[in-house]
Amino acid sequence: MMRQPIPPFTRETAVQKVRLAEDAWNSRNPQQVALAYTEDTRWRNRAEFPQGRAEVEAFLSRKWAAEHEYRLVKELWAFTGNRIAVRFAYEYRDDAGQWYRAYGNENWEFDDHGLMRIRLASINETPIAQADRKLFWPLGRRPDDHPGLTELGL
Template structure:
């Protein structure tokens, strides 16, 4: 089974792949998100190294149990035949109500069926006040008319 679009990516297909990933992550559904990766996917997320869909799903379950109010925007940075680089920001708050904006970059590599085989993520969290939040849509995928990172000055 394939997960279109598949490599080699045109620019428009790479942009579509980025938005598909953003929309999936904004569901906060670990099982759904994990299915976009190969069964033997390899990840580096900050200082954590994961191998396989099961570890990805466990990681995402832990992540979203502590990151409340999670809203994510991804933007393409560059692409190649089977690789895409993105930058992203997401906002969330912890159990004490402290808001954060996480800034990061990801490098993705896809298999020939369009599943992500490799993901490298570097992320920094910056505390923000609730008044400084920029991502205010209802929980779930970002509305099409909501500005992206560049338009928001991020």
């Protein structure tokens, strides 16, 4: 299976790959998102270490069952060859109605077909008041005219 764009990345294709990942995660569809990863993908996500598409799909299902009104923005930090570094922020509320903003960095490595084989994420989050939210758009893909991380000061 080929997942465009494929490495080696240019600035343009790295930015495109980051936006495609953001769009997929904002769909909150674990089955669809898992298809962007190799069958034997390896992750580090906080204290969890999913391996393989099935574990990734299960992880994402648990994540989005608990993180309501999830909205994510990713931004390219750096790239070279088959690797991309990303920074991101997302907001969600829990079952009790408490809002959170999570900040993080990801390091991605892709195979020759454009599938992600390694995802290393470092994430921290903080409770926020609903009035302090910055990510507003209808659930799903972030509109092209919605500010990114830099514009939002995140």
